[in-house]
Each structure stands twice: as C-alpha cells, then as structure tokens.
Amino acid sequence: MPSIVPMTADRFDAMDEIDVEAWSNWATKKFGRAIQFPSKRLVYGTYLDGDPQGGFVALDDSGKPVGYIFTRTFGKVGFFGPFGVVPAYQGTAVGKALVRATIEYMERSSCTTIGLETMPETAYNLGLYTKLGFRLFSLTLRLQKSVPPGGRNLPSNVKAVKEPSDELLSQIKRISGTLEDGLDFSKEVQLLRKYPIGTCLTYEKDSAVCGFALCYTFNETVGLYPASDAQNLRIRILAMDSRRCSQEDGAVLVGACETFARSLGRTTITIPIYAEYYSTLMKLYSLGYRVHDDYPSLVKLAQRDYHVPHPDAVCLNEWAG
DSSP, X not given: OOEEEEOOGGGHHHHHHHHHHHHHHHHHHHHTSOOOOOXXXXXXXXHHHHSTTSOEEEEOTTSOEEEEEEEEEEBTEEEEXXXXXXXXXXXXXXXXXXXXXXXXXHHHTTOSEEEEEEOTTOHHHHHHHHHTTOEEEEEEEEEEEEOOSOOOSOOTTEEEESSOOHHHHHHHHHHHHHHSTTBOOHHHHHGGGTOOSEEEEEEEETTEEEEEEEEEOOSSOBOSSSOBOTTEEEEEEEEEXXXXXXXXXXXXXXXXXXXXXXXXXXXXXXXXXXXXXXXXXXXXXXXXXXXXXXXXXXXXXESSOOOOSOTTSOEEOOSOO
C-alpha cells in the first residue's frame, strides 16, 4: 500500500507528471481521441502556499509519487482539489487514502463545511466520494462570454489592485462573512502578493469597498478544467456584501471585469456560479453569459447538509482548483 506524505514544493515536477498523465488519460477516454492535457505547474505554488499542511502525495514502495491532492480553505469552508492518481493505481485504495488525509486536515483546521466539486459524469468519483460520506447537492456552472467591444476605462468606483494591502484583505474578509458564517476569501486574494497571476478589482459604494473580483489572467495555457489560456480572463471569485449590494451592483462589477479584459486584449471571460445563487445566475444570462460545451459543469458534494444562507446575494466561486 502506498504511503501518504506531506506535499512539498520539491515534488512539483513529479506531481506534474501525475497530473498530466491522469487528466490526459481521463480526457482521452471521455472524448474518444488522444488528448494531452496541459500542465497546472503555474498554479501549484498557490495551492500549497494557501494551505501548506493541506497537500499530500502518495508514494509507492519504491518512493515514486503515484497520486496527489491539495486542500483549500476559505476560512471555515474547506474543499479539496485538484486531485489525481496515475492510471495504474486508479481503483485501488490510493484515492481513498488521499481523500481521508485531506478530510482530516480540514477537521484539524476547524472547517464547518467540508466538500468538493467534481464532474457529474464521472461515476467512479461519485462512488468514491459518496462512500466516504459526501452528499450530492446542486451544480456549479461555468459560464462563458465573448468580450464585447467597448471602452477600456474602469468605472470611477472600481479599482484594479495588483498587490492587496492588509486593509483591503480585512475588507474582503468582512465582505465574505456577510455571505456565509466563517467564509473568508482573503487568503486567496493575498496570494497575489507572491504570485502575479491576476488582479483584484474592488467595488466601492458610499465610499466603502463592498465588493471585489479576483481575476486570473494567465500568459500561457494552464490545465485547469476547463483550461485557461492567454485569451481568457477567468473570474476566480466575485463577491459582494450581502447587506449592501444588489444584483445591479453585481452587474456593474461584472461589466467592469469585461472592461478590464478588453484593456488586456482578452477575448473571453469564464465565470463559475453555484446554481443556488439563482438570481445572480438569471442576471448573468441576461448579460449574455451562457453555459458552454467546452466549459463543463460540476456537482457540489459536502459532508453535511449544505445550502447557501443568502441565495439572492452575489457570490461567484467554485470548490475546485
């Protein structure tokens, strides 16, 4: 039985081989043709630095890595992914052992919500997770839109921040807490200080920051699912104070993201949204966003009953890498 050990940065190259092999094997089977999945190498550091004790590697008897998993915690909301096992060890106890390691980490971190998101068509994954006690909930949709022509100047109440200050991180933590008890997106935004893979747009109302959007703008193709390339702006998180902001405020911030994308020469925007945020989903449809065949939906699973406490609020994110 392979051993489970902590993830360290010196294992990234070996882990990248696992990831590319596992995802390429999955994509080849799914689409019926040979597919080489792109690397996630550019973002591994963000996964490990976000939760340094939450990454794990499975080693075979010779010490060779055969599987890996990362944990992400947004305050008391924890989830895992990306997660991969080489084809030769799929269907063994390796995947289960890695998942158990990440669950134990989230329990030690006092997470009150423990979950994940996965492709609903992957029967093996659904079987593994439900056997481990996870319950199925609604879908997280990935919406896509071609960036329309227009101006390149942000609204006066929206600012683009490359390196977030402590004050801004405190405001993001406050905004997060209005959406769900214990939720805290600030750590994800803080990673911009070390990893310049995007920008945080802040939204002011009545002279106070009450919303933000963490936008990833990669300069090369990164093997997220769906992959993100140099033409794409990927909204990692967009959240607004549930007590002070309306759907119209959300539409303005989404429009600012489109303006920002135009200013960078990006041609597409990808947005994740959990379907329980139905009002926001309908608003995004009205703004021209659509579910796209190349942008697969995910099903959300959690250990306990999970429903968003403010379904009419504006909160866009996903429990996936």
